[in-house]
Amino acid sequence: MKKILKFGLGIVAGAAVAHAAYHGYKNMEEEMIHELTDRVRQHFSTKKIDAFWIFDEPTSGALFEGGIVSNDKSIAFEINAKTLEVFEKKEELL
Numbered sequence: 001m002k003k004i005l006k007f008g009l010g011i012v013a014g015a016a017v018a019h020a021a022y023h024g025y026k027n028m029e030e031e032m033i034h035e036l037t038d039r040v041r042q043h044f045s046t047k048k049i050d051a052f053w054i055f056d057e058p059t060s061g062a063l064f065e066g067g068i069v070s071n072d073k074s075i076a077f078e079i080n081a082k083t084l085e086v087f088e089k090k091e092e093l094l
Contacts, residue, residue: 036064036079043086044068044075054079069094 036054047070054066062081067074076089 032081035084036066036081039084040066040068040077040079040086043077044070047071 033054033056037052040052040054041049047068049068049070051069052066053068054064058064058081059078063078064081065076065078067076069075072094074092074094076091078087078089079085080087
């Protein structure tokens, strides 16, 4: 009976650790996306932003792709999550 109790407690403890690690990671991920969003809005603050997006997964290393729609123009950009530098890639008329 003691072995079953220890096994059950081990499973519960493992699940608790996994739960805490998962939520810690998700909170960190949300904070990073908010930082990226704020930096991009600062970079394009002179333009009226009609739509804005950043892809969840980085393309390589810490580079995230995204885009904005502003005054009938689409602007694609990349942002480095480490340095928060924004690189405008392409601008097209809609």
